[in-house]
Amino acid sequence: MRHLLLASRFVAYLPLRLALPLGGTATDRDIRRQLQPRLDLALPTSYTSAELVRVLAHRPFRSIFYGRLRSSGVAHRLLAGGLSFFYRGEPALFITCEDIGPGLMLMHGFATIITAERIGTDCQIAQQVTIGYDDRGSPPVLGDRVRVGANAVVLGPITVGDDAVVGAGAVVVRDVPAGAVVGGVPARVLEGAADRFSAARREP
Helix, strand or coil: CHHHHHHHHHCCCCHHHHHHHHHHHHHHHHHHHHCCCCCCCCCCCCCCHHHHHHHHHCHHHHHCCCCCCCCCCHHHHHHHHHHHHCCCCCCCCEEECCCCCCCCCCCCCEEEEEECCCCCCCCEEECCCEEEEECCCCCEEECCCCCCCCCCEEEECCCCCCCCECCCCHHHCCCEECCEEECCCCCCCCCCHHHHHHHHHHCC
16 A cells, blocks of 8 residues: 555656756755755765655755746746646745755745845755845855754845854844854854754764
8 A cells, every 4th residue: 555655646746756857966966955954964875766755745845946947947937837836835935046056955944935145055944934135235145054943034145154053043144154053132153052063963
């Protein structure tokens, strides 16, 4: 019964699967990152049909994929519109960014607004996050491997450096140094937190 269910879902997602190559290597890395969200562990070199079906069923992943298609020309934009009619993305997730690096991973995506100048490689963004403009007129830039926790707010023409961590509930309106962990309202660098965070991730 389980194999029959998997086969039926695999067939049901056929149009979406056929469109995946249009996302290029970035979408392939999105899939692998969805399967392995821990940035300190190696990405899987391959994945099974069951794993692919699990990723395709994840609505935030679909939203990322449609975002990539929409930034690739009129034909791809029309395709994204057609696919999203049958395979809905996350309805409470809004992504506006023309430069999204490969390996973007949205933990849940619910009630999240992402308006960024650039999103780097292998970034992770949790639920109920707001990334966008303020009265200074430009959206943020996220570096590579940036992690943004639940309910965080990142606003304005600022840069969140590579490997930085924005803690849950933080309100970030200033640049975040590479490798820093920030938290609070307004957010500030939490001294020593980066080492504790790295040690916690290495624990089994």
